[in-house]
Amino acid sequence: LARRVFGDGRTRAYAWGRAAPRDDVAAAAERVIAMSGQFEQRRLARAAYQLDVLDAFCGDEQLRRRAAARVAWRELQAVRRRHDELQGGAEAAEARLAELRALVEDTLGMEAEDEDSLRAERERLRHVTELAAGAGAASEALAPDDGEGAASLVAVAERAISPLEALAPELRRAGDELRDVELRLRETATELRSFLASLEAEPDRLEQVEAELDRIAEAKRRFRCTSYEELLARAAEARAELDALEEGADPVAAAAKAVEVAEQRVDELALVLRKAREAAAGPFAQAVAGELEGIGMGEGEFRVELSAQATGPRVTGADTVAFQIRPNHGLPFAPVAETASGGELSRIALAIAAVGGGETLVFDEIDAGIGGQTAHAVGETLERLATRAQVLTITHLPQIASRADRHFRVEKLPGDPTHTRIDPLGEPERRDEIQRMLGGQEFLTAVQAD
Template sequence: MIEELRIRGVGVIEEATLPLGPGLTVLTGETGAGKTMVLSGIGLLLGRRADPALVRTGMDRALVEGIVSVSREDLLAKWEDLGIEDGQLIIGRSITAEGRSRAFLGGRSVPVATLAEVTAELVAVHGQSDQQRLTQPARQSDLLDTFAGTEVLALRDEFTVAYDRLSAICREIADLRAGGRERELEMETLARALAEIDAAQIVAGEENELDVNRARLANVSSLRDAVAEAQACLGGTDAGDGDDVLAMLDTAAKALERVRDLDATTAPIAERLRQATREVIDILGELGHYESALDGDPNLLAALEERRSVLRGLMKRYGATTEEILEWAESARSRVTGWSSLEDRLPQLEADAVGVVQKMLGVGRSLTAGRQEAARRLEQLVSAELAGLAMAGASIEVRVEPRAADSPSPLPRDLSGTGYGRGGCDAVSMWLTAHAGAPARPLGAGASGGELSRIMLALEVAIAGSEPAGTLVFDEVDAGVGGRAAVEVGRRLARLARTTQVLVVTHLPQVAAFADRHLVVEKAATGKVTATTVRVVEGDDRRREIARMLAGLEDSEAATTHAEELLQLARESDTPETPRKRAQRSTRPA
């Protein structure tokens, strides 16, 4: 239940506090006073789209906050981490003039989706658009299931889970069948490619070694000349004339060795020259080995060029390097293995689909039985309510029929021809008999706007009796209703408010008279600034407001007398379990 609503900077509302409470609260005011902005504020708390146009001109942001009391044990356990204190939860939403939106729960910032998920458990808003939704089969089915209760809702959820599982299986089967020929052709292509790669016996990185060997074989003559020149310089040939490196190192070492007795410091230097001599001898040995390994065989160069050509061909098709070619081959092998598994999987998928369909149909039969039993009860309750809402002789028929076997569906139907959708095997529809002797017609074809208003209210009263909600908000649910029917609408709203907090935006004095709490939205202009306020009216103020609603004149004696008659009618309709008697004592004349 919403205990208090605070609105700041929303449209024409500069700042307003709405004290709410149990029972029926009505919101009235002149056309254009700002009642819609109150509903817009509630919509923000429900997570609806944040429109920066809602921010009041001259203010940097709009802010809506609510204090909600939570008494349901299941919700308290579910939301234990939301900061509920003493059964109260503070919720909020802000929008800047630039369009940035923030949501709050229990004083903490949360995603707007989280705020919407929480408030959806607490508040339901019904407007004139909901009257049109009432004509849609999907909405009618939802209403019936809600009325039927938790057992039917659990069966529907179980059916939906099975349906979604079947959808996934059928899509996979369809993909396997549709792509069979394409996969077969691609598998053949991959097999040929893998055979080509395997035959090449690729070694990762071998292209670099081939390039090195090719450069060596193509330049054997130049390499040999360079080796011979290096050997001659170092002293590795018999034709040396004494000025080669080995000879000079030997001469230098001997010169220092001759004088080492004169100065011992020359000895280490002489030893280093001998080490250098040994290093040159090692180098000459390596040059000899390198020279002997140089092979100028033209057949070897041709074989190397052929190998490079094979690798270049593979690189053009499967990767820029031998490593990439090997990676591609591994991936291709995995695809071929996976497709082989998919082909083997098809029979199993088909068996799974049959099993899921059998489960769905079993659950569907129980769901159908539950809906049919609930439909009879709902018909009786709603038809009785319509009689009290000045629709004598009217009745509602709730039909639970087999879903057409040829109805559009992405799924196959079972062999018995049963049709099904996500919500079960039934086609639920509501039909109205407007008066005795009239033919039953679908709600969308046989009900006027005023009749839809009363039917929706009758449904809410019936559903609230089976599963009370936290707060119901009605935006001009009485549209198209007047006279005695309006009185009965007020009476039913008051009855609904015995178990559920009800907030109604209304233009009808007959409805306002039944309220436990009456709020008036007023617009006032100060210079060039227009602002809307919300205030509670009681006693004479309330009589004057109802008189204004009746005649457009607050001080009309006739309207005031009529207003008192309406208030007295509401008091006489009161019952001990409602707070109306206490709330309306102050409205009686002194």
């Protein structure tokens, strides 16, 4: 994964060596890189973010359930709007019928895979000149209409060998191979000529393909579909609804039934999500508590409170999650957002990353609001994490920096414009930089003298 920032401010994202949408690259990065910075620490105080963290701890299957719940929620909202429109009166019902008929008419003849196959055909037709030139040149090289080609030359070689096979049986294999090669070369030349004929058979095909793709794009835009698959699904639903109306079915009753089915699907997914969260909440809290204890937060008292949303199921299910801590012995548990200081939020973010992080962990100023012995404990935790994952840390504290295997110095260079430079440090430079972070040689000398 990569992201390139150009001098004029433009950016471009890449995945597996190819340009990709920035949001897609970000989503892929979140699966393999655990980020922890001041922004993430602020997000940690939000219930929605806490729910995301717990679901990520549950695993990939839970994330797939959330994706299914998101789709089910959108479908529920759509059928509810349809039901409300039909209940709104005859005018709304007539508009709905007109939209259904237009959707069926505009998608007439469209089949699954049409869009992908048409795009592939368009790409081929756009290069018909190169295809024709290449196939023609290959055909002429193999078996030209005038003169000798590769097939004829092989035939000459075969005729030279054939009379000698009786005298030298060991040449029989070479003769058989030459005869086989000649046959295959002539068959290949015939296939190439057939390919050329197919290119010349439909000179207007590119315009037809472009027109069909434009029809698909216009239908997706008109009916607010984000994909071709969604367009076909909407068209199938429209045909089913029109068929029901022609058979005398009550459209309002049909819409109410669709709402009932969609609500049931949302409730089922919400229940599955809740069971997974209930099963994961205890192990997650126990693991985070163990990490908190190791970085100086009392006895590491941390728990996850799972409750039902008052408004019922939503796009992420029907649950609300609250991370709670007890920062001091004898105090009651309280939500992280109300109790944790800036330094405590930093350590909680570190503990959560340690529990749920992937193969790469990035900590941006994890030292915010901490110092002294706590900084030593955080450094020890980061060093321990580095035994199982790649850990990148941006820090201003020598207690943390001194634990790293490799060091880079980041500094701004004034100018027009200002530049940022990153330099790898060798062992002497590393010692000098940590000494500077400790206050410099004069400060250390003064401390030692005292």
